[in-house]
Every structure is written in structure tokens, then in C-alpha cells.
Amino acid sequence: MSNDATYHGPSEVVTTHDVHHDEHHVHHHKETFITKYVFSQDHKMIAKQFIVTGIVWAIIGGLFSVLFRLQLGFPNVDFPILETFFGRWAKGGHIQPEFYYALITMHGTVLVFFVLTAGLSGTFANLLIPLQIGARDMASPFLNMLSYWFFFTASIVMVSSLFVQTGPASGGWTSYAPLSALAEASEGSKVGMDLWLVSMALFVVSSLLGGLNYISTILNMRTKGMSMTRLPLTIWALFFTAILGVLSFPVLLSGFILLLFDRHAGTSFYLSDIVVNGHVLDNEGGSAILYQHLFWFLGHPEVYIIILPSMGIVSEVLSVNSRKPIFGYMAMIGSLFAIAILAFLVWAHHMFVTGLNPFLGSFFVLLTLLIAVPSAIKVFNWLTTIWRGNLRLAPSTLFSIGFVSLFISGGLTGIFLGNSTIDIHLHDTMFIVAHFHIVMGVASFFGMFAGVYHWFPKMFGRDINHTLGYIHFWVTMIGAYLIFWPMHYEGLAGMPRRYLDLTPWVSFNKFQTLNEMITIVSIIVFAVQLMFVFNFFYSMFKGRKVTSTNPWGANTLEWTTPINPGHGNWPGEIPEVHRWAYDYGKDGREFVMQTEPIGTNESKDH
Amino acid sequence: MTTFFIIAILALGFLITFQIAKASEYVSVLRGLEKARRQSNRINAFLLLLFLIGGLIGVYFCNESLKGRVLGEAASVQGEEIDLMLKITFYITGIVFFITQIALFWFAYKYQESDKRKPFYYPHNNKLEVIWTVIPALALTVLVGFGLYYWFKITGDAPKEAMQIEITGKQFGWEFRYPGRDKIFGKKYFRNVDPANNNPMGQIWDDAANRDDIWMEQEMHCVVNKPVKLIIGSKDVIHDVGLSHFRLKMDAVPGTPTTMWFTPKYTTKEMKVKENNPDFVYEISCDQMCGKGHTGMRGIIVVETQAEFDRWMAVKKPQYLVAHPDKDPSVKPAATDTTKATAAAVIIEAKGNFAKRKD
Numbered sequence: 001m002s003n004d005a006t007y008h009g010p011s012e013v014v015t016t017h018d019v020h021h022d023e024h025h026v027h028h029h030k031e032t033f034i035t036k037y038v039f040s041q042d043h044k045m046i047a048k049q050f051i052v053t054g055i056v057w058a059i060i061g062g063l064f065s066v067l068f069r070l071q072l073g074f075p076n077v078d079f080p081i082l083e084t085f086f087g088r089w090a091k092g093g094h095i096q097p098e099f100y101y102a103l104i105t106m107h108g109t110v111l112v113f114f115v116l117t118a119g120l121s122g123t124f125a126n127l128l129i130p131l132q133i134g135a136r137d138m139a140s141p142f143l144n145m146l147s148y149w150f151f152f153t154a155s156i157v158m159v160s161s162l163f164v165q166t167g168p169a170s171g172g173w174t175s176y177a178p179l180s181a182l183a184e185a186s187e188g189s190k191v192g193m194d195l196w197l198v199s200m201a202l203f204v205v206s207s208l209l210g211g212l213n214y215i216s217t218i219l220n221m222r223t224k225g226m227s228m229t230r231l232p233l234t235i236w237a238l239f240f241t242a243i244l245g246v247l248s249f250p251v252l253l254s255g256f257i258l259l260l261f262d263r264h265a266g267t268s269f270y271l272s273d274i275v276v277n278g279h280v281l282d283n284e285g286g287s288a289i290l291y292q293h294l295f296w297f298l299g300h301p302e303v304y305i306i307i308l309p310s311m312g313i314v315s316e317v318l319s320v321n322s323r324k325p326i327f328g329y330m331a332m333i334g335s336l337f338a339i340a341i342l343a344f345l346v347w348a349h350h351m352f353v354t355g356l357n358p359f360l361g362s363f364f365v366l367l368t369l370l371i372a373v374p375s376a377i378k379v380f381n382w383l384t385t386i387w388r389g390n391l392r393l394a395p396s397t398l399f400s401i402g403f404v405s406l407f408i409s410g411g412l413t414g415i416f417l418g419n420s421t422i423d424i425h426l427h428d429t430m431f432i433v434a435h436f437h438i439v440m441g442v443a444s445f446f447g448m449f450a451g452v453y454h455w456f457p458k459m460f461g462r463d464i465n466h467t468l469g470y471i472h473f474w475v476t477m478i479g480a481y482l483i484f485w486p487m488h489y490e491g492l493a494g495m496p497r498r499y500l501d502l503t504p505w506v507s508f509n510k511f512q513t514l515n516e517m518i519t520i521v522s523i524i525v526f527a528v529q530l531m532f533v534f535n536f537f538y539s540m541f542k543g544r545k546v547t548s549t550n551p552w553g554a555n556t557l558e559w560t561t562p563i564n565p566g567h568g569n570w571p572g573e574i575p576e577v578h579r580w581a582y583d584y585g586k587d588g589r590e591f592v593m594q595t596e597p598i599g600t601n602e603s604k605d606h
Numbered sequence: 607m608t609t610f611f612i613i614a615i616l617a618l619g620f621l622i623t624f625q626i627a628k629a630s631e632y633v634s635v636l637r638g639l640e641k642a643r644r645q646s647n648r649i650n651a652f653l654l655l656l657f658l659i660g661g662l663i664g665v666y667f668c669n670e671s672l673k674g675r676v677l678g679e680a681a682s683v684q685g686e687e688i689d690l691m692l693k694i695t696f697y698i699t700g701i702v703f704f705i706t707q708i709a710l711f712w713f714a715y716k717y718q719e720s721d722k723r724k725p726f727y728y729p730h731n732n733k734l735e736v737i738w739t740v741i742p743a744l745a746l747t748v749l750v751g752f753g754l755y756y757w758f759k760i761t762g763d764a765p766k767e768a769m770q771i772e773i774t775g776k777q778f779g780w781e782f783r784y785p786g787r788d789k790i791f792g793k794k795y796f797r798n799v800d801p802a803n804n805n806p807m808g809q810i811w812d813d814a815a816n817r818d819d820i821w822m823e824q825e826m827h828c829v830v831n832k833p834v835k836l837i838i839g840s841k842d843v844i845h846d847v848g849l850s851h852f853r854l855k856m857d858a859v860p861g862t863p864t865t866m867w868f869t870p871k872y873t874t875k876e877m878k879v880k881e882n883n884p885d886f887v888y889e890i891s892c893d894q895m896c897g898k899g900h901t902g903m904r905g906i907i908v909v910e911t912q913a914e915f916d917r918w919m920a921v922k923k924p925q926y927l928v929a930h931p932d933k934d935p936s937v938k939p940a941a942t943d944t945t946k947a948t949a950a951a952v953i954i955e956a957k958g959n960f961a962k963r964k965d
């Protein structure tokens with residue numbers, strides 16, 4: 001279908017844009033440190049800002065998980081060093097319950113929103129959208145810059161909440177009301193919760209500014225010949241991600257605003273019939289479950305906001321490194337579309353045991369299991385893509401293969417949970433923790449790593465050390481399965497999540513050695529991530545310089561730019577596109593770039 | 607000191623790895639990048655195969671060593687149905703798991719880069735797409751069908767003869783109320799909650815149905831093979847009544863009562879033998895994050911025979927009498943020698959009443 005001669009690139013818009021930026025280039029020498037590195041409007045620099053901030057957050061979030069895993073693995077051991085660092089939060093070298101819950105809350109919030117949403121979409125949407133569609137920058141570079149700075153401000157507020165007297169929010173990343181609404185119910189529901197809400201509100205603004213920009217850029221600024229069906233799958237994935245975010249984040253924000261009212265304005269949106277600490281509250285008529293509906297209306301799409309960019313990256317990386325077209329390009333777009341639609345219609349599967357009407361619940365069961373169909377299609381298409389390919393197993397390829405493996409494992413456990421009957425038993429147990437860490441947490445990280453290893457040369461003009469990349473992959477892959485696979489069994493035994501000591505429980509105290517093993521492996525995996533971070537920054541400055549503009553022999557437009565492209569990306573005119581992005585191995589040629597016109601003798605297939 | 611030691615070892619390991627990585631990079635530059643790349647390609651392809659084999663062995667080993675620690679047979683009729691669903695899903699997803707994982711790693715190994723192979727230009731095949739849309743859809747239809755059948759059965763109305771117990775979560779513990787011999791819970795209102803004056807549930811004393819309601823904490827009793835219906839509520843934040851041996855759970859939501867019913871199959875005593883664990887008890891675990899004491903929010907259910915239950919219930923005093931000692935015949939300031947006799951009479955009367963309600 002990429003053979004057809006139709007194209008619809010708004011070429012006029014692009015031309016005016018051209019002129020603007022060519023002028024800009026003339027004045028290039030006027031750029032100061034501030035405009036180049038801090039308040040930059042260059043999408044490539046903003047991408048770098050997102051990834052560096054994301055890395056900082058990932059280290060913080062990961063460190064928190066090591067701390068609370070210490071408690072889970074060794075509930076009866078004292079770690080005096082913890083008291084040295086955290087004072088009364090870890091009295092006697094023992095993590096206090098409030099501190100434990102603050103740690104898991106911050107871990108979840110930071111990794112879900114700040115790392116896997118901002119760090120992932122922010123980095124790759126910014127880097128790839130203009131480069132792969134053939135645009136000089138985003139539709140609005142200024143809003144794009146604001147998007148980063150709102151994220152930065154949200155980060156500052158979240159960090160500051162770590163230092164308040166009563167501690168940060170501690171109601172879980174979902175912050176269910178009324179626990180999050182009542183300052184009397186928990187230390188973390190005092191000022192820490194307000195800061196959490198303010199930070200998240202700023203984050204929503206950042207995400208909306210970014211998302212609207214990504215959507216308008218993809219729709220309006222494609223270069224000549226770049227029809228929608230010639231876009232690389234990375235762009236399609238980022239496109240649906242942005243749509244999901246734009247339609248669901250505002251609902252979350254509305255939920256948070258109602259929560260702020262309940263906290264400070266005496267309203268009763270979520271509160272009714274409450275006696276907390278022997279103190280009878282006046283609120284009547286609110287619904288605690290309303291909060292959950294508002295939260296999960298974002299919460300479920302959010303998990304796809306996290307996974308879709310990784311799916312796009314993996315599709316691209318697997319095709320390039322198999323030297324073979326992605327199998328079923330249209331089916332891949334179709335399944336992304338189906339996932340995006342269904343993602344809005346399944347939120348109540350997180351609420352099967354809240355007293356939800358069972359009849360209503362049954363629709364959510366049906367729609368939830370329906371979402372497994374497009375997921376399965378994607379998996380089979382990836383498998384067929386590598387089948388009979390000629391696989392170059394670069395670190396990016398390995399992480400992509402790992403992604404597919406994890407996505408299969410975690411998707412299949414989703415089928416357990418989507419069936420409400422089984423969810424009655426498994427809800428809020430360690431099975432959930434295993435499910436979503438495999439399918440979302442680790443898998444999305446793998447997609448992100450694949451992207452970093454693949455586009456590192458484009459970002460920094462240098463290559464990242466591959467040997468460390470291989471070590472990084474193998475330790476993380478083996479570690480992820482060691483940590484999360486056995487966790488399913490704890491969940492099957494009914495072990496609740498968010499418990500900090502299982503020893504007093506007759507039903508759940510049988511997993512002590514397993515918990516120790518998991519903790520030790522997590523520490524090793526965390527150390528290896530630090531090694532990756534080191535590799536990242538070391539290679540950024542000292543890595544081997546890239547000598548070719550197209551080191552992977554890929555078809556897409558970003559590899560037609562100079563090795564270190566300036567603001568505006570192409571020194572001359574933006575290239576025109578003549579074919580889809582996946583002509584690998586066609587007519588015996590290793591790869592055919594999108595800019596090459598269709599030859600007269602070229603075979604017609606595809 | 608040990609912590610310092612561990613950090614030092616980690617740092618050292620880190621340094622060594624980094625030096626090796628750097629050296630290998632130099633060596634590969636010297637030997638020719640292309641050659642080095644091909645070698646690492648072969649190594650990693652082999653490792654992928656190894657990972658597949660090791661992984662499959664690991665999955666088997668993990669299952670063997672942990673399946674004994676997963677709870678034994680479900681202790682409720684509803685739990686059996688849930689276990690059956692689990693089993694069906696386990697086999698269907700298990701088959702898919704093995705096929706796809708083996709294909710993934712085998713392809714990655716088999717189709718590693720080689721000069722002899724030309725990659726196969728194969729952009730699409732609609733027939734294949736249809737096949738792997740339809741087959742998962744059919745499998746999922748089967749699962750949804752079974753699932754919803756049991757879902758409606760389990761969440762449907764409790765049988766009329768079910769024993770009713772009210773369970774209320776609070777930070778951090780469980781409270782229970784039995785309706786007493788009239789089998790009707792008296793009305794309550796949250797503003798009346800006043801534990802200091804012996805009204806922890808906020809019962810409205812003017813409601814006659816409240817006169818015989820019995821209140822207790824932390825431990826609840828019910829009768830084997832007799833359906834129990836729990837009426838679940840919360841005083842402060844959301845909690846969750848988690849009954850892992852019965853395979854059930856339901857949230858306790860302030861302001862919105864929920865219900866759940868089940869039929870226990872084994873008494874606690876029988877379970878001690880079955881589980882081969884003299885310490886066995888049915889635990890209620892709070893399964894919804896509710897604050898700093900969440901981990902310790904443990905309640906206990908004692909499942910026993912009807913006779914044991916009646917004996918236990920017979921000595922319980924209605925909360926109305928606890929709150930109104932003046933109305934309690936057993937504590938009436940009377941002649942010292944008659945007190946005991948009156949108390950005994952009350953107990954006998956109560957026993958008679960419970961015997962009556964058995965029918």
C-alpha cells in the first residue's frame with residue numbers, strides 16, 4: 001500500500017517552517033548556554049532533558065524498592081545504617097510502618113508517572129516524532145519546552161514532600177479515598193498528601209501540553225510523501241499514547257480536585273458515615289467508590305500509556321535487526337487502535353470486589369478479556385517478524401526479545417485477573433504485583449532500554465558500550481524472572497500485597513526463604529541498573545564516536561540527518577518520502593530507505 | 607560494618623566489570639569491529655537458547671517447590687468453584703505460554719545472523735492474521751463463559767437459611783455483630799458510635815431489634831456446612847475482608863455496606879489435621895491498604911459444629927445489656943445470695959432460645 005502515489009503532507013506548512021529555521025541557523029552563534037541546554041526549544045534537547053530527569057527518578061524509585069524489599073526479605077534483622085540515614089523513620093534500624101508505606105507509595109508514583117510516563121513518552125516522543133515524520137521540530141516548540149518545565153516543577157514538589165515533618169503521601173500510588181482524604185487517618189494523609197496532589201496536578205498539565213503537541217505534530221507536520229500508513233510503528237504507538245493521555249488525564253485531575261475539596265473545603269464527595277480515631281465526622285452522602293472510578297478511568301489507560309511506546313520501539317528495533325519487514329503492519333496499527341479504544345472500557349476490572357454490581361461487572365469481564373485478542377495479535381506478529389530473519393543480536397534486539405517474553409508472561413496472568421471469579425481470590429495479593437511488574441514495569445523498561453541502545457548514536461553522536469549492555473541485559477532478564485515469577489505463588493496462597501511483615505500470619509508465613517531470595521536478587525538487579533546509568537553517562541562523553549549517519553542500516557528518516565543534527569534537523573531541505581518504513585530484504589537488497597523512490601522494476605508485493 | 611563491606615564489594619565488582627568492558631571494546635576495535643560483532647552475536651544467540659532451556663527447567667522447579675506452599679484444598683464450596691476456574695485458566699494459558707516462549711527464543715537462536723541466509727521478505731499474510739485473531743477469541747470466549755457462570759453463582763443471593771453476621775472494619779481491627787434470637791439486626795447510626803459508653807457500633811437503643819444483638823471483636827464463629835452471609839461495613843477508611851482459605855474477599859467501604867456469602871466445608875479442628883498444622887486458624891486478612899496498621903489487621907474465624915457454636919453463643923451477653931447494666935437481670939443489685947441463681951437462670955433461658963433458633 002505504500003506503493004500508491006498518494007501522499008498528504010502539508011507541504012506548504014513545512015516550507016514556511018523551513019524558512020523560519022533556516023533563518024534561525026544563520027543566527028546560530030547567538031545561542032547561549034541557557035537557551036541551548038536549559039530553556040531549549042529543540043525537541044532533541046528536550047528529549048535529553050526528559051531522559052536525564054527520568055534516570056534520576058528511576059534511581060530514587062529503584063532505591064526505595066530496595067529499602068522496602070530489605071524489610072520484606074529480612075523482617076527480623078536490624079540495619080543500623082538505615083537509622084543513620086533516616087532517623088526516626090527507621091528507629092533501631094527497622095523500617096517503621098509509616099515509612100514503609102511512604103516508600104511503596106513514592107516507588108509506585110515515581111515509576112509509573114515520572115519514569116515510565118514522562119521519562120519514556122517524553123524522551124521518545126520528543127526525539128522521534130519530528131525526526132521520523134520529517135519535521136524540523138514540534139508543532140509548538142514553546143509548549144513543548146513548557147511541558148518539560150511543568151514536569152520539572154512537579155518533580156521538585158514531589159521531592160520536597162519527602163522532607164516534610166509528617167512524611168510524604170503513604171496511601172499507595174492509587175491514593176484511595178477516604179484514607180487519602182482524612183488527615184486523621186494517617187500521617188501520610190497530612191501535608192504530604194497535599195504536596196502529592198499538587199505535584200500530580202502539575203504533572204497532568206505537563207502531560208497534556210506534551211500530548212496535544214505530539215498529536216498535532218503527527219497529524220500536521222509530516223513531510224511530503226509521508227502518508228499515515230507510511231509512518232513507522234513507533235510514531236503510531238506514540239500517537240495513540242498521546243490520545244490516551246489527553247482523554248484520560250483530565251478525569252484524574254477532576255478526581256484529585258474533588259479530593260482536595262474533601263480535604264480542605266468540607267465537602268463530602270468521597271466521604272460518608274465516618275468515625276475516625278473515635279472522632280465522628282459530619283460528612284454524609286459521599287461515595288468512596290466514586291474516587292476509584294475516577295482514578296481507574298485514567299489508571300487503566302495509564303498502563304497502556306506506559307506500554308504502547310515500548311511496543312512501538314520494539315516493533316521498530318525487531319524489524320531493523322531482523323533485516324525483515326515488520327509482519328502485519330496494518331494489523332499492528334489495527335491492534336494498537338483496538339487496544340486504545342478498549343483501554344477506556346475496562347477500568348472497573350480493578351474494582352471487582354468493591355461491591356460493584358455483579359451484572360455490570362460481567363461487562364467489564366468481557367471487555368477485559370477482549371483486550372487480550374489485540375495483545376495476542378501483536379505477539380504473534382512479532383514472532384513472525386523474527387521468523388526467518390537474519391537477527392543481529394545487539395543489546396537493543398536482546399531487550400526487544402526480552403520485552404516480548406515478558407509481555408507474554410504478564411499478559412497471560414492478566415487473563416487470570418480479568419476473569420472476575422478468579423480475581424475474587426487474587427485481587428490485592430502478590431499475584432497482582434507479579435502481573436503488573438512483569439507486563440508493565442519490567443517490560444516497559446525493556447522497551448525503553450531497547451530504545452536507548454538503538455537511538456543512543458542519534459542522541460549523542462557516540463555509541464554506548466555494548467559489552468556492558470549485554471551484561472545489563474542478561475542480569476536484568478534473569479533477575480526480573482527470579483524476582484517476579486515465584487511471586488505469583490505467594491499470590492495464589494493469598495498473601496496480601498502491601499504487607500510489611502508476614503511472620504505473624506499462619507496462612508502466609510511459609511515464604512520466608514523465597515522473600516529473602518527475591519530481596520537479594522533485587523539488590524543485584526538494582527546495582528546493574530546503576531551500571532547502566534554509568535555506561536549511559538560515560539558513553540555520552542567518552543563513547544566511541546559514530547562514523548556513519550546510518551549505523552544500523554535502517555530505513556527511517558532520522559538516519560538521513562547529520563550525525564549531530566542542529567536545531568532544525570536537516571541542514572538542507574527535508575527529504576521526501578516514497579515508501580513505507582519496512583522495506584528490509586526486499587528484492588534481495590538489505591534495506592531500502594524511505595527516501596528512495598520506487599524503482600521501475602521493483603516487485604509489487606507491498 | 608557489614609553494610610560498608612557489601613558496598614565496597616559492589617563498587618569493586620563494578621569497577622572490574624567496567625574495566626573488562628572497556629578492554630573488550632578496545633580489543634574489538636583492534637580485531638575488527640565486524641568480527642567482534644559476529645562473535646558476540648553467536649554468544650548471545652547461544653545464551654538465548656540456554657535461557658530458554660534453563661527457564662523451562664526453572665519454571666518446572668519453581669512449580670514443584672512452591673506448589674506445596676500454596677493453600678491446600680479450598681475450604682468453602684465457593685472456593686472449590688474458584689479453584690476449578692483457576693485450573694482451567696492455568697492449563698489454557700500454560701499451553702500458550704510454552705508455545706510462544708519456545709517459538710520466541712528458538713527463532714532468536716535459529717535465525718541468528720549468518721551469511722548463508724537471506725532474510726525472507728514477508729510483510730503480511732491475512733490468513734495468518736485471521737487465524738490468530740479467531741483462536742484466542744474462541745479460547746477467551748470459553749473462559750468468559752465459565753467465568754461468568756461461576757461469578758453469578760458466587761455473587762448471587764445467599765440462601766434464605768444463611769446465618770447472618772455483620773462485620774465492620776476499623777483502624778485496625780474487626781468487629782462483629784450477631785442479630786441475636788430475633789435474627790434481625792437492630793438499626794444503627796454512625797453518629798451514635800461511642801465505644802466509651804459501650805456502643806461501639808452506634809446501635810439505636812430505641813429499636814427493639816437491638817435488644818438482643820451481640821457484639822464482639824477480632825474473633826467470629828460460624829457453623830460448618832451452613833451458609834454464612836457477611837454484611838460488611840467500615841467505620842473509617844476502606845478495608846477488605848480477605849478469606850484466603852475460602853478463596854473470597856470483599857471490600858469494607860464506609861457508607862456503603864457490601865455483602866458476601868459462603869459455605870464453609872471444614873471445621874477449624876478438621877483443618878488442623880488436614881493441614882497438618884496444630885496452629886492452624888482461619889484468618890481474616892485486611893486486603894485493602896488502610897494505614898500504618900494494615901499488616902496487623904488480623905481477624906479469626908472459628909468454624910465449628912452446630913453444638914459447639916450454640917455452647918459458645920449461649921454465654922454471650924447482648925450489647926444492650928452491657929450498655930445498660932441497670933436493665934440486666936444478672937447484675938441487678940439484689941440480695942447477694944440470689945445473684946448467682948439469677949445469672950444461671952438467664953444463661954439457661956438464653957440456651958433455650960438458641961436451641962429454638964436452630965430449626
Ligand code: HEM
Nearest residue numbers: 303307349350368372411414415417418427428436439440
Ligand atoms: C491481557 C491483558 C491484560 C489483562 C486481561 C489484565 C487484567 C488486569 C486486571 C483484571 C487487573 C486488576 C487485578 C486486581 O487488582 O485485582 C490488572 C491489574 C494491573 N494490570 Fe493488567 N491486564 C492485562 C495487561 C496489562 C498490561 C499490558 C499492563 C501494563 C502495561 C497491565 C498493568 C496492570 C497494572 C499496573 C495493574 C495493577 C494496578 C494496581 O492495582 O496497582 N496489565 N490487570
Ligand SMILES: [Cu+2]
Nearest residue numbers: 300347349350
Ligand atoms: Cu487495568
Ligand SMILES: [Cu+2]
Nearest residue numbers: 892894896900
Ligand atoms: Cu487494611
